[in-house]
Amino acid sequence: MSPPIIRHDELVTQVREALRFAHRGLERLDDNAAYWVDDADPFVSLKDKVVIEAALLVTVAARLPAADDLGADLRTVAADVRRLLLTPAHRALLMRYPHTAVAIGIGYLAQAATDAHDPAWEEPIRAAFATGLVDGIERLPYRALEVRWLERALSGSSTDDAGLVDGVLAARPVHPIYMSPAETYALTHAVMYLTDFGTRDLPPGMAVAPLLDATGASLVWHLFTANFDLLGELVLLEASTGRGLSVPGRMALGLLLERKEEWGFLPSPGFDPLEYQGLEATAARSYAFRHTYHTNFVWGILCAVLAVAGALVQPTRRPQVASPEEHRDVAATCADAVERAARSGWWTPPSIAASDGSPTTSLARLRVLAGERVGGVVVDRVERAARGAGLGMPAWRSILLDALLTLAARRYDLSLLAWLIEGQSARPGPMTSTEIEAVRFLARQQLPSGAIGAWFADPRNEHADAARDINAAMVEALVRAERRATRGAGGAPRAA
């Protein structure tokens, strides 16, 4: 079992700092917001969004024990929220459009969490929910979970999420090869609301293992994108499930803490230093807050959940590897693709089957490749996080490989993808879920003509001089992948 990366008192300090950061930002919100061009929602402005997220921070942080002495800071931010979100203008909005009870209700929740109940607000919010019209707009599936979560929180009811869980992304097969930040937020937010930030179990019947698998793969990917926003949310997802943190989850936590301690804040991914450098005075302060508030609020919520839910004292979850069935399935996929390529004339099986003599790609080489693709600074920091999490060389190598496989597939760099896959063929042991998905991705690039690669969707390319060499390289990678997968499932390879 790994020791906690952060002690409880340090978590409390981080939560306190997040609350004080929120207070400073909310005090100047009117000045800051003067520089913001609002987003598309006509009912909830970016300014309101900041306040709602501060309210969420208060609501979750208020669950820490009284002994942690956060009361004064909690009440200060709750008062800021009240001043900014529970106004006559918002009351008018609530009266006209009942569905705004969700945004305004979250603001009210912060009052209730700090014992500042107010029937003048509580009653119209409940009344809005009672109309049924809160559900009268089209919402993303995880936003529907948010509505249900808020309803439970306001009413104390035990309404479950039946009927909603199947519709969320968290209940479907996902992998960072295919995911944008929006999909990642969809996963993290669903789990936050389903578990009430780590205080409830996930619904029975929900497939948790694949979800945690995808979360782990996403964490590995975002360690190398250095998207602190998504890293914080993904660790929060893990911490909320009651199943402890994974190895990449612990690495991400270490990385976030290191950044926070070095810089004093965590930037959102959109923080552009060049743009910031060109700003003066209030414009610069406005920019700085806009591009740090969300990540720092998420960090505060994460630390609060870690402090309350106890994820750090649970054993680190062992790396998930693919099942024998998944190995057999991907082996069959590879064999079919190879057979199709051979039948179409793109590849000729060798008369003597090649051994798995390809040397396994070294850790050093993977590290250099990663540095070339995402930057040496990023790789250095992730490596430091790996050491901090107590990773040995094999585990660190596995992390690097998974990240590079994800990168290669995302960027459609099939040369790199095929080479990486080929370089694993002699490795013993089971494949990770990312290795499996990367191999499936490559196999899925095969056209009905048997050629492999989207460029062959233009049939003119099939007649080019390089076409046969390209396809041979792709097929070789699949041949070797089939061997690795078959070994992983404990069988004999089918392809030559």
Next chain:
Amino acid sequence: MNLSEAKIVNLDASIRSLVEPVAAGLPDEPGSLVGLHVLCCNEYVLVTGLTDVPFRDLTEEASRIRADLA
């Protein structure tokens, strides 16, 4: 550069010799194109804030940012 690395480079070069007519149609990375998401989910308003951005090191600006947030 060793033989295995040369394989990537040579394969890249071979692919590049093919790819010109098709490259314009291939998205660089999922989530990096607003257009891809509008196509997929037909929800333009949902794609705000979608894009992946490269890592930017803020070490040089950190003290000024802290002062602006204080």
